[in-house]
Amino acid sequence: MLAQFRTVELNDHYVYVCTRLRAEHSPELGISGLPRPAREAVYDIAYYLQTFAGMASLGVAGERELLALLHTRVPQVWNALRPYVEKERETGPVGPQLLALLEAFAARPEALRERAVHNLLERARSGRTTRLAR
Template sequence: MRGVEEAQCGIYRAVVDASTLVNVVAIAVSLLALGLSTTLAIRQVRISRHANHVPAVLALLTEFRSVDFHDRHDFVTARLATTHDPRLGLSGLPDDARRAALDVAYYYQMFWTMIMLGILDEQAVTLMLRLRVMLVWEALAPYVHREREINPVGAHLLAGLEAWAAKAAVITPEAVDRFYRVHGPRTSS
């Protein structure tokens, strides 16, 4: 009788071991599927988030292509200081000069905002626009500082542009050259 009981126990253990093995495999497959689904969901969220930003980036780039923008940019960086006293601040400038100054300043500040929101890559955009950002801030800084003094709500006026220009100023021209060597146009051999 004892032999029969031992045989039954052995069969029971084999069934339990096989059942446990099937359960462990099923759990492992389930965890793998869960991990894969989570990874794909996270990737999809990132893709859709970036896809939602494409129109805003394209609008900025479209503005950059316009002759009017470049005319305003040239006015701000080359002629504003020679034609209008910085003691006027921004709000005291004549309409055309004020419009040009604000359009150009907020254009670059919008890039900075997109960088801060994680929409654009800070290093790439800063390296590409470095000199322009520095020139615009250099031209507008006296007007902005004066505006901050005379306008009670202007304490942080264009602070993003100012911060970005400071970051851009510490980047060397060699770093810009390295960036363009790596990310510049590819030539076919």
């Protein structure tokens, strides 16, 4: 997953969703009403980040560590997608659980994300390899 994080395509989809999606397409379209290239960008970045949220929820990876790595991207993507997801939840076949893990992960307090980033940077500077402080 970290290799995918470095791909140009994923990063282009992230930038598109956060900067151009709303300017080019109304949220009233939901996700399924978007043209294919926009839909691909939405699904690619949203489900990629939701996978991290699922890993944290299941205890497969530490939530604080993931928040440190993804601290700005998750809330930015969720804020950009929220109106599309809300419309899709009303009209689409998936219903209210569509991207619910991403929504919950994005709702983590900013202070928690900032503390996780600070701890990660301090750990890197000191050369420590232990887990982030809880």
